[in-house]
Amino acid sequence: MSNRITLKQIAKELNLSVSTVSKSLRNSREISTDTKNLVQAFAKFYNYKPNSIALNLRNRKSKTIGVIIPEITHYFFSNVIAGIDSEANKKGYRVVVSLSNESFDTEVVNIETLANGSVDGFILSVAKETLLNKDYHHFKETINQGMPIVMFDRITNEVACDKVIIDDKEGAKKAVNKLLNTGCKKIALVTTEDYVTVGSLRTKGYIEALEESNIAYDPNLVIKIQDQGLNKDEEITLLGQSIVKLLHQHRDIDAFFAVNELSAITVMKVVLDLGYKVPEDISIIAFTDGVLSKYSIPALTTVSQHAFEMGVASAKLLIDKIEEITNSEFHITQTMDATLIERQTTK
Amino acid sequence: MSNRITLKQIAKELNLSVSTVSKSLRNSREISTDTKNLVQAFAKFYNYKPNSIALNLRNRKSKTIGVIIPEITHYFFSNVIAGIDSEANKKGYRVVVSLSNESFDTEVVNIETLANGSVDGFILSVAKETLLNKDYHHFKETINQGMPIVMFDRITNEVACDKVIIDDKEGAKKAVNKLLNTGCKKIALVTTEDYVTVGSLRTKGYIEALEESNIAYDPNLVIKIQDQGLNKDEEITLLGQSIVKLLHQHRDIDAFFAVNELSAITVMKVVLDLGYKVPEDISIIAFTDGVLSKYSIPALTTVSQHAFEMGVASAKLLIDKIEEITNSEFHITQTMDATLIERQTTK
DNA sequence: TATCAACACGAAAACGTGATAGTGACCATC
DNA sequence: GATGGTCACTATCACGTTTTCGTGTTGATA
Structure with missing residues (x-):
């Protein structure tokens, strides 16, 4: 036409x-x-x-980066994309986005659809289902076919490729230490199931920080978010109930650390509903980078993930591999600092 | 490689x-x-x-949709993308995303970069700067070269193409009527400059709803958000000041209607700070579809834009044009209903 | 005047695919 | 035994580029 x-x-x-x-x-x-x-x-x-297609065919490259993420309606992920887009454009690359919706099958289909020459490499964050299945053959095959992959945030060590993560454990420690330093004594944790790497690392940070301050780790103060096929609203309702229950059992809880934004907001909602004052009675810190934290009332103190910068870093790593600036045999894992952004939910 | x-x-x-x-x-x-x-x-x-590139060259089509949006870290836009992605995948299309960052030049570059055979058509929402400049030659040229375009949300009537919008005026009327019906007498409006089509339509709806209830439209109750190159934080600070000023001048304001989410959240923050109770003293309704509204405390009553559905509808229109199922000469403008989602900021 | 270089351009191949149009070999039919 | 048809496969072209290798013409040199 x-x-x-x-x-x-x-x-x-x-x-x-x-x-x-x-x-x-x-x-x-x-x-x-x-x-x-x-x-x-x-x-x-x-x-x-x-005609760029003719050029692509001739040059046997597409100047295109494939991005596969679990969901896009998530400030963290869309911000990473913004970072990737920014860096990619600078280097003359285009970005094609596809969503796994946390599904293993969709992830496999997407990667295979794009690996036929449509893209020169991938930047991706692994779907939950994939992490649960521990089936990474699609990544391995893609890499074997000479197509570089960079994983960010949700990674797996079973695949040899470049990775960009933030220092989840250290970030969690910063958060917990902040709570301890402002006088909190009994800090509850809201986290994910262990198979989500970032979640378990943040849990580790929580435990370590407590131990370093000679506070015994109490598993009873931990809420693990279930996600057995529930939709988000149901998940939140369930979480809300768990929080209420926890606060009834442990009336002296004076702080919450949540490994993601929505959990933290849920904590805040419940806590305010129950008549506590934030941060006077209960402090809250979330691990995130989102708008909810920034604009919630009161604004949440958070550990920033530097999503945009992660995108930029991932794109740099990938393009270096594509253009063979870096050796394809060696893989680096780039760890970005997680920084504490103090707002209104801490003293 | x-x-x-x-x-x-x-x-x-x-x-x-x-x-x-x-x-x-x-x-x-x-x-x-x-x-x-x-x-x-x-x-x-x-x-x-x-090899899909070879196929693309041979078939003289790419089975790819180019999406150009002002920004991706915006729940509305990322949700539209999710809708586009969903529909596109069903029909065997891929989605390449690029961001204009509200800049005219970037928009021009992006569209030209992708129009060289990389994509079969575009789905886009016009950048603010472009709307301000009123320079739409890049869209017209693209269409003249036989490449279909579908515009959504931020459109311009100067370009002949398919469009998907929501019924902004009607949506605004629903919001204002809701406020009136719950006893509000003096409703302030927070809106954008007139060149943003959606903003001016929503303003129109506000005025019409008032007139239909025989309430005189008072321009003094309207705050227009300036955006002369300020960053978001500065914009919000400025807006906050305007709101404080307005409330001082008109102490009997009992409701706000804001044409976007962040403005509404800002209104709420100021209002709560000043000691008003929401919704008892002041009701608030926002025009949006975002997470902020859903999870703010109290949760905002909003007019939903049905972002995902807009994405789906846009993709359907575009693919029909690409596959010449619909005649390329005729253009349709699809209007989606805006629905009121009642939450906690209205009585 | 034969030789050679510079000049200005064209022919052809290659990237990977798929469709159209051959091409032999074999067998059957009259 | 000439004709025709089927079978199983191959050659070629086209998509739009860029690049390598020619090639014919001109003018200068020995």
Whole structure:
């Protein structure tokens, strides 16, 4: 349907060969100035642009990065994409996005659909189902076929590739230490099931920070978010109930650390409903980077994941691999600092 | 770098011609069963997948949709993308995303970069700067070159193409009527500059709803959000000041209608700070679909934009045009209903 | 005047695929 | 035994580029 002009058409129109036209446009000195001027003027007039698909085929690369993420309606992920997009554009790459919706099958299909030459490499964050299944063959095959992959945030150590993570454990420690330093004595934790790597690392940080302050780790103060096929609203309702129950059993809880934003907001909602004052009675810190924390009332103190920067870093790593600036045999794991952003839910 | 196997390599390996291999894989009955089985087994073993770039070149289409949006870290837009992605995948299309960051130049560059055969059509929401400049030549040229465009949400009537919008005026009226029906008498409006079409339509709805209830429209109750190159935080601070000022001048304001989420949240923050009770003293309704509204405390009553559905509808329209199911000469504007979601900031 | 270089351009191949149009070999029919 | 048809496969082209290798013409040099 597209009626864009091609080299062939220009050649025919000007009674020249395709090669001459091509060389003229690339300003080859094999071609006389007169001819070059003529061709260039003609091309400009008809708004000639080389067909990128033909170029891709010829150069055997697509100048495109495939991004596969669990969900896009999530500030963290969309912010990572913004970072990838920014860096990719700088280097002349395009970004194609596809969503796994946390599903293993979708992830497999997506990666296979894009691995047929459509993209030069992948940046991805592993779907929950995949982490649960521990089936990473699709990643391994892709890598075996010479296509580089960079994983960010939700990674697996079973696949040899470049990775970008934040220092989840250290970030969690920063959060817990902040709570301890502001006088909190009994800190509850809201976390995910262990198979989500980031969740378990943050849990580890929580435990370590407590131990370093000689506070015994009490498993009873931990709520693990169930996700057996519930939708988000149901999950939240369930979590809310768990929080109420926990607060009834342990009336001296004076702080919550939540490994993600929505949990923290849920904590805050419940806590405020029950008549506690935040942060006077109960402090809250979330692990996240989202808008909810920034604009909630009161605004949440958080551990920032630097999503945009993660995107930039991932894109840099991938492009270096694609352009063979870095050796494809060696893989690096880049750890980014998690920084504490103090807002209104801590003293 | 990619070492994916090609038809040629299979042919060489099996001492067959490329055509035979190709036909075998496509199960042509010109080829003997033995040969077909052999080739298919070989191809499967080496995980042959046709190179999509070659196919794109041959078929002169990319099976790819280009999406250009002002920003992705915005629940509305990322939700639209999720809708587009969902529908596109169903129909065998891929989605490449690029961001204009509200900049005219970036929008132009992005559309030109993708219009060289990389995509079969565009789904886009116009950048603010473009709306301000009123320079739509890049869209018109793209359409002239036979590439279909579907605009959603932020559209312009100066470009002839399919469009998907929500009924902004009607949505605004629903919101204002809800406020009136719950006893509000003096409703303030927080809106954008008029060049943002959706903003001005919502303003119109606000005015109409008032007039239909025989309430005089008072321009003094309207705050227009300035955006002369300020960053978001500065914008919000400024807006906050305007709200405080307005409330001082008009102490009997009992409701706010805000045309976007962040403004509404800002209103709520200021109002709560000043000691008003929401919704007892002041009701608030926002025009949006975001997480902030859903999870804010109290949760905001909103007019939903049905972002996901807009994405789906846009993708359907575009694919129909690409596949020439609908005539490229005729353009339809699809209006989606805006529905009121009652939460806790209205009585 | 034969030789050679510079000049200005064209032909052809390649990237990977799939469709159209051959091409031999074999068998059956009249 | 010439004709025709089926079978199983191959050659070629086209998609739009860029690049390598020609090639014919001109003018200068020995």
